[in-house]
Structures are given as structure tokens and as C-alpha cells.
Amino acid sequence: MLKYLLEKEFKQFFRSRALPKMAVIMPFMAMLIFPLAANFEIKNINLAVVDNDKSVTSVKLVNKITSGGYFRLAESAATYGDAMRGVELNRSDIILEIPSNFERDLKREGEAKLFIAANAVSQTKGGLGSAYLAGIIGDFNKSINTQLKDGAITISPRFWYNPRLLYTYFMVPALMVMVLAMVCGFLPALNIVGEKENGTIEQINVTPVNKLTFILSKLLPYWIIGFVVLTICFFVAWFAYGLVPAGSLATIYLFAALFVLSFSGFGLVISNYATTLQQAMFMMFFFLLTFIFMSGLYTPVANMPDWAQKLSIISPLKYIIIVLRQVYLKGSGFTDLLNSFWMLSAFAIFFNGWAVLSYRKKS
Amino acid sequence: MKVIEVENLTKRFGSFTAVDNISFSVEKGEIFGFLGANGAGKTTAMRMLCGLLVPTSGKGVVAGYDIQHQSEKVKASIGYMSQKFALYEDLKVWENIRLYAGIYGVPEKETKERTDMLLAELGFEKEKESLVKSLPLGWRQKLAFSVSIFHNPEIVFLDEPTGGVDPVTRRQFWEMIYKASERGITVFVTTHYMDEAEYCNRVSIMVDGRIDALDSPSALRREFAAASMDEVFRHLARKSKNNGL
Numbered sequence: 001m002l003k004y005l006l007e008k009e010f011k012q013f014f015r016s017r018a019l020p021k022m023a024v025i026m027p028f029m030a031m032l033i034f035p036l037a038a039n040f041e042i043k044n045i046n047l048a049v050v051d052n053d054k055s056v057t058s059v060k061l062v063n064k065i066t067s068g069g070y071f072r073l074a075e076s077a078a079t080y081g082d083a084m085r086g087v088e089l090n091r092s093d094i095i096l097e098i099p100s101n102f103e104r105d106l107k108r109e110g111e112a113k114l115f116i117a118a119n120a121v122s123q124t125k126g127g128l129g130s131a132y133l134a135g136i137i138g139d140f141n142k143s144i145n146t147q148l149k150d151g152a153i154t155i156s157p158r159f160w161y162n163p164r165l166l167y168t169y170f171m172v173p174a175l176m177v178m179v180l181a182m183v184c185g186f187l188p189a190l191n192i193v194g195e196k197e198n199g200t201i202e203q204i205n206v207t208p209v210n211k212l213t214f215i216l217s218k219l220l221p222y223w224i225i226g227f228v229v230l231t232i233c234f235f236v237a238w239f240a241y242g243l244v245p246a247g248s249l250a251t252i253y254l255f256a257a258l259f260v261l262s263f264s265g266f267g268l269v270i271s272n273y274a275t276t277l278q279q280a281m282f283m284m285f286f287f288l289l290t291f292i293f294m295s296g297l298y299t300p301v302a303n304m305p306d307w308a309q310k311l312s313i314i315s316p317l318k319y320i321i322i323v324l325r326q327v328y329l330k331g332s333g334f335t336d337l338l339n340s341f342w343m344l345s346a347f348a349i350f351f352n353g354w355a356v357l358s359y360r361k362k363s
Numbered sequence: 364m365k366v367i368e369v370e371n372l373t374k375r376f377g378s379f380t381a382v383d384n385i386s387f388s389v390e391k392g393e394i395f396g397f398l399g400a401n402g403a404g405k406t407t408a409m410r411m412l413c414g415l416l417v418p419t420s421g422k423g424v425v426a427g428y429d430i431q432h433q434s435e436k437v438k439a440s441i442g443y444m445s446q447k448f449a450l451y452e453d454l455k456v457w458e459n460i461r462l463y464a465g466i467y468g469v470p471e472k473e474t475k476e477r478t479d480m481l482l483a484e485l486g487f488e489k490e491k492e493s494l495v496k497s498l499p500l501g502w503r504q505k506l507a508f509s510v511s512i513f514h515n516p517e518i519v520f521l522d523e524p525t526g527g528v529d530p531v532t533r534r535q536f537w538e539m540i541y542k543a544s545e546r547g548i549t550v551f552v553t554t555h556y557m558d559e560a561e562y563c564n565r566v567s568i569m570v571d572g573r574i575d576a577l578d579s580p581s582a583l584r585r586e587f588a589a590a591s592m593d594e595v596f597r598h599l600a601r602k603s604k605n606n607g608l
Contacts, residue, residue, distance in 0.1 A: 204466075
């Protein structure tokens with residue numbers, strides 16, 4: 001029985017005008033276009049420098065900072081107060097103050113202090129700006145280091161796992177999740193509601209096809225298509241960004257399967273309650289947007305307010321995004337991701353159980 | 364032998380009683396007409412018999428199975444053609460036949476042979492590879508009917524099968540119904556075309572959820588001293604509280 005239903009689904013899928021094309025275009029869009037648009041990398045941060053030292057080293061440091069493209073030297077102020085006025089007038093975003101004995105301290109004591117003040121009104125500019133600045137000084141520090149053997153400037157953060165802090169690297173694995181969610185969560189649900197709207201589901205309901213067979217006939221094709229699409233995503237990420245998972249692909253596929261199971265269960269629940277495509281679409285978008293913003297796709301969950309962090313446990317997207325980012329960037333293995341494993345399993349059981357219970361062949 | 368037996372079947376939706384305590388039975392091989400004005404409860408009663416709707420109370424046995432507790436077995440023994448055209452428009456003619464034959468467990472080889480025979484009978488040979496959406500309505504209805512009896516069910520339920528179809532096609536459709544009946548398939552058909560009621564062996568007329576009359580068309584005409592079924596129907600329908608007549 002399942003064989004005939006699957007045959008039907010595939011025929012309908014490939015016969016439809018838009019779906020097969022969308023399935024191929026979507027991974028390319030998601031991998032190539034979205035990361036550019038969703039780029040939080042900031043350039044042209046206005047920097048005010050208060051150079052009290054005016055030594056060779058301090059000039060070198062300022063040159064290094066302004067040559068990278070991230071910072072624009074907006075002002076060379078004589079005093080910190082002058083620079084502060086610049087910030088107040090919105091001329092500059094960040095102040096770097098170099099103390100008067102910078103070079104001497106560095107040479108004599110092998111240690112020197114810098115002062116960075118950021119205007120945090122524009123949170124991203126201020127926050128990311130000071131992080132970038134610290135990064136550049138860290139670099140400078142290294143070159144000083146080789147010159148001076150043991151000399152050091154105290155700031156030296158490093159961006160672990162994504163050393164170049166490329167936003168793309170951060171976004172791409174998460175966008176793969178979005179593609180999966182669309183193909184495996186949306187499409188089968190909309191397909192079922194479409195059959196409700198056409199009345200064809202009634203013809204199926206009056207046949208001896210059982211619940212599980214019917215549901216599987218809707219899910220299996222999209223699971224297969226979802227995995228093909230995911231695989232295309234891997235290749236696009238590899239060719240376009242040279243991004244290959246630091247961990248194993250098998251781990252990704254395993255977790256993707258689990259996620260797909262839970263998210264298509266979620267889609268089924270919606271399809272059981274919606275009677276028209278319009279209702280289904282609206283419910284889907286409502287929940288998908290909630291899930292996305294709670295997932296840490298854009299804002300890291302750790303940066304959210306306390307209540308939002310608590311709420312974020314309801315987003316299945318959160319766990320799979322964690323998995324993809326960690327496997328891709330950090331090379332985590334299955335044992336590092338147990339929390340996600342259990343959470344996704346719980347979602348899969350919850351949604352699919354709900355879907356089977358709420359699906360009625362008769363009313 | 365009775366293939367449908369219904370006793371005190373009732374369906375309520377909230378405070379509205381759509382089907383009100385009806386009882387009747389249908390003999391094997393009969394063409395049973397189920398008549399009634401719009402909203403009289405025909406479709407609701409039929410959907411209960413097909414296992415699509417759970418009765419509020421009462422009992423029904425279709426093809427030897429209880430409609431409430433053995434509805435999946437009922438489904439395996441019946442064919443159903445709904446008011447709304449329900450074949451897949453984006454599948455070809457033969458693909459629709461193959462799908463439903465497969466669902467009912469008709470062996471693949473048999474399906475292949477009989478598909479060609481069926482299409483020849485319908486005069487659809489050239490349309491085998493056409494998408495169903497490209498067929499005119501009358502043809503689709505004929506195809507839908509053929510699909511609903513392809514697996515040789517004991518009973519076929521037809522819910523207003525000829526709605527919106529031209530008189531010539533309607534006539535052909537009824538010839539198909541007679542052929543099915545000759546094959547031993549019991550036909551349970553709802554309609555509001557009174558000329559079609561004359562073609563049935565027996566008809567029941569539903570008014571406000573109850574069966575007000577049930578007999579052969581000729582007996583009913585005699586009982587109500589009417590010249591046609593149309594007159595019988597109007598006589599009964601006038602009693603209805605909610606048809607605005």
C-alpha cells in the first residue's frame with residue numbers, strides 16, 4: 001500500500017511546477033545569498049585616538065589598527081576629555097587612549113597598559129568594535145613580542161574556533177538548519193492541508209489505508225528530498241567558503257535525521273489542526289519565527305535576557321543549530337552533544353505522539 | 364441478503380440533529396436512492412455508513428461489519444465517490460486507477476489488464492496518459508465512478524455523483540450504475556434529481572434528518588397519489604421546518 005502512495009507523492013512532487021526547482025535553488029540561496037545579507041560584521045568604526053606617548057611604537061599601533069579596514073581614524077584628540085566630546089557629538093564610536101609612557105614601559109618593564117572606551121549606545125558597534133580592537137592589539141602584541149622577546153601588552157583575547165571571526169562561518173551551519181526545517185517541516189504539512197482543501201484526503205480516508213501508512217507516505221519523500229538538499233548545502237558551503245565540518249559528517253546526518261523527525265512531527269500537528277492552506281501557513285510562520293528568534297540563529301542564546309533564555313528551550317531549532325555549529329566549527333563528537341540529542345529526541349516523541357493522536361480518519 | 368442495516372442511527376452536531384433516529388436496510392444488488400433536500404442529512408448519514416463520521420447513537424452494519432467498531436473493515440468492502448471530485452488532478456488517468464487499485468490490494472497484473480479494458484469501455488483509450496485535470500467534468504465523474512468500483516466492492520456509495528453534469532452524460536452515468544448493479548455491486552446513491560429517483564429500485568426520502576418515506580418509486584407515487592417522484596418529493600419537502608418553503 002505504502003508503495004503506491006509513495007509513488008504518487010513522488011510523481012506529484014516532480015510534476016509540480018515550482019517544488020523541484022525550489023528544492024534545488026533553496027540551498028544555493030541559503031548558502032550564498034543569506035550569509036551576505038545577514039552579515040553582522042561591522043566596518044568603518046569611528047575611532048578616536050588619544051596618543052599621549054607619540055612614540056614610534058604608538059604610531060605603529062595606530063597605523064596597524066586603521067589599516068585593517070574595520071576602523072577609521074576619526075579624530076586624534078589631545079586629551080581624553082576632547083575625545084569624549086567627540087563621542088558625545090557622535091563623531092566617534094570608540095576611544096583608544098595610549099598612556100604617555102607606553103613605549104618606555106613596554107621596553108623597560110615588558111608590559112604596558114592601554115585604555116579602550118566604547119560607546120555602547122550602538123551596541124553592536126561598541127561591543128564588536130572593542131572586541132575587534134582587542135583582537136588587533138593582540139596581533140600587534142605578537143609582533144612586538146618577537147621584537148622584544150618578552151615584552152607584552154596585556155590585552156590578548158583570541159576568537160576561539162572561528163579565529164578570523166567570520167560571520168559567514170557562524171551563519172552557514174545555522175542556515176542549513178533553516179533549509180531542512182523548510183523542506184521537511186513545511187512541505188509535508190502543507191501537502192496534507194492541500195489534500196484537505198482539495199477534498200482528496202476524504203477519498204483516502206474512506207479507503208482502508210491506515211494512519212501510519214498515510215503519514216509515512218507524506219513524510220518519507222520529504223525526508224529523502226531534505227537530505228538531498230542538506231547534502232547540496234554541504235557542497236555549496238565547501239565550494240563557496242571552503243567550509244568543511246571539523247567533526248564528522250555522520251554526526252551531522254544523525255542529528256539532522258533526529259531534527260527532521262521532530263520538526264516534521266511538528267508540521268503534522270499543524271496540518272491536523274488547520275483546515276485551509278492559509279491557516280496552515282499562518283500557524284507555520286508564527287511558530288517558525290518564534291523558534292528562529294529563540295534558537296540563537298541571530299542572537300546568541302547566552303546574550304538573551306533570563307526569561308528569553310528559559311523560553312528558548314522550547315525551540316527545537318536551537319539544539320540542531322548548536323549541533324551544526326559545534327560539529328562544523330569545533331569538531332564536536334556525539335558525546336559532546338548529548339544534551340541536544342536528548343532534547344531533540346524528546347521533541348520527536350512529543351510532536352509525533354501528538355500528531356498521531358490528533359490525526360483523525362473520522363470525525 | 365441485507366448488506367446495509369441501520370437501526371436508530373442518530374448524529375448530532377452540538378444542539379443540531381443532522382440525522383434523527385433513522386432505520387432502514389438495503390438488499391444486496393439493489394440500487395438504493397437516498398433522497399432529500401439540501402441539508403436534510405443525506406450526506407451526514409452516508410458519511411456515517413462509510414466510517415467517516417462517528418454516530419452519536421444507534422447502530423449500523425455495512426457489508427457485515429459494524430460501522431462504529433469495525434470501520435476499517437467496512438472501508439475495505441466499499442467504494443465511495445464524494446460530491447466533490449476527489450481524484451488527483453495532477454496524476455494521469457491510469458495513475459489514478461493504479462493508485463486506488465493498489466490501495467485496495469488489487470494485484471498489479473490484474474490492474475494493468477483491467478485498466479486497458481476499462482478505458483476501452485469508457486472510450487478513454489486516448490486519454491490514458493492525460494492528466495485528470497485536462498478532462499471535462501462529465502468524463503471525470505465517469506472515471507471517478509469507475510475507480511470507486513474498480514476493486515469490486517460489495518457496496519458503492521455515491522454522493523450526488525451527477526451534480527453539474529449534462530443530461531447526456533447523466534444518462535450514460537446511470538447506464539454505468541446499472542452495469543455495476545448487474546455485477547452484483549449494491550449501489551447507494553444520493554441525488555436531488557427526481558428523474559434519477561425513478562431509476563432506483565427503492566428510494567428513501569429524508570426530511571429534517573428523518574426518513575419520511577421509503578419504498579419503490581411506483582409504490583410511493585401510488586401512496587401519495589402523485590404523477591411523478593417530483594411531486595412526491597415536493598409533497599414531503601413542504602413539511603420541512605427549515606427549507607424556507
